[in-house]
Amino acid sequence: MKEILNQYKNTDMQFLRTIKSAVVIMGILLLTACSAPKVSTKLDAAKLPESFDMEKKEASAEAQPFIPLKTETFFKDPKLEELLKKAIAKNPDYLIMQERILIANSHLKVAKLALLPSLDLVADISGTHFGKYTMEGVGNYDTNFSQNITEKQRINEDVTPNLFLGAKVSWEADIWGKLSNRKKAAQQRFFASQQGIRLLQTRLLGDVADLYFKLIALDKQAAIYDDNLKTQEKALDIVSAQRSVGKATELAVQQFNAQNSNIHAEASELKLSIDQTEKALLTLLGEYGGKIDRSADFLSGHLEVLNQKISVDSIIHKRPDVSEAYFELLASNADAKSARAAFFPTLNLGGYTGFNSFSFSTVFDAGSFAWQLLGGLTAPVFNKGQIKQDFYVSNRRQEISFLQYQNSVTTAFNELSALLRRNEAYQDVLKYKMNEIDHLEIAVNVSNDLYLSGYANYLEIINAQKNKLQAELDFVDIQLRNANSQVLLYKALGGGIN
16 A cells, blocks of 8 residues: 555656646746847827918817718719719729739638637548568567457558548647737738728729810810811901902911911821820720710819818828728738747647547447547747747838838828819919910900001911910810819829719
């Protein structure tokens, strides 16, 4: 009895020594891991000004939250709205981006599943012929001659099968957050990809609107050329009639003919530009050909946003490019945390259960039932240099992401500030240009009257008509630039569609 008690006592002492050794080893590993470097905490951009107009210091009304835009209320052109909807439905680049969103979502699901134990149903079969002078072969020979085994336990010496039918499970305990941060990184990149498609959508709709407004401008310029040709032909008739009675020279007639030919050439070139612009717009719509239905004039945009006090921070952080950069920053931060977790020990748990046998006849016997539980703790020792470099790269990438995010915020603010002033300025430019055209219209009529009365020569008529034509073309060009500026404002405000 005393011997038995001593035996148990010795066993307990050995167990305690084992526990103590494990605790010591664990302590050393943890102390080593605690020396892991810190992750950068730069996640917030520099504080934004309260107003886009930095020169206004006076107190203003309380800022209102920014409401995302809708194309139909911003542009107010039903025909443009139809084209924008068609682009969203059929543009190849936009459809490709949507597929990439699905891929990003799959990466997120994989990262989430990595946190769960893996369970595999296994059916393995193998057969081995052991040599007589191998450890296994000698063991088989000795086993088969043992008096302590049954007939079922005898091993086939020619080919020894190994059969397993059951389940295996493995799980990495996410003690330090390595796997959860990987999931977070995948999640933030999924959010970033969603903002990326918003950004592509905004750019696509902006490109469609730009080409649409260019077509309107070209149509208006073509109409100006048609009206000018009528005026030129009327002046040519007058000069030709005066030549017939000796009051005008052949030189004057040829000058007017040359002017008419030049206008015809420019009008023909304009038709080519219309065709090319239509083709470019049809490409964005994913169509082979046809005509673009469009309005006859530029419709005034809905710019109530210019007349109210809106939270600067609200506008800036609703932009897709800023949001995309921010989510990428959060993803890189999670990557750095995951890389830091590699400094710490990893706990892996696993096991299996099922039927394991070396003969087909005993696979499902109760004696073939087997199970195993596994637990392992691993910590880096000799590969710490590689882990440090991996962490260093992850931390630098986070720093890059932060700088890109800060740059996107700065760019967005200055871009919007400039565009708001630009849209205000164009209103004055258009007003003055309209006045110029009115005066030049009078000048053309006066030059014709003076020529008939002998107080002006034909060159003055030609110059007056040229000036009027150029002023009208310039006015349309300014209208186009104003429309393009509204498109830029639409993009700068974050875009959006119904």
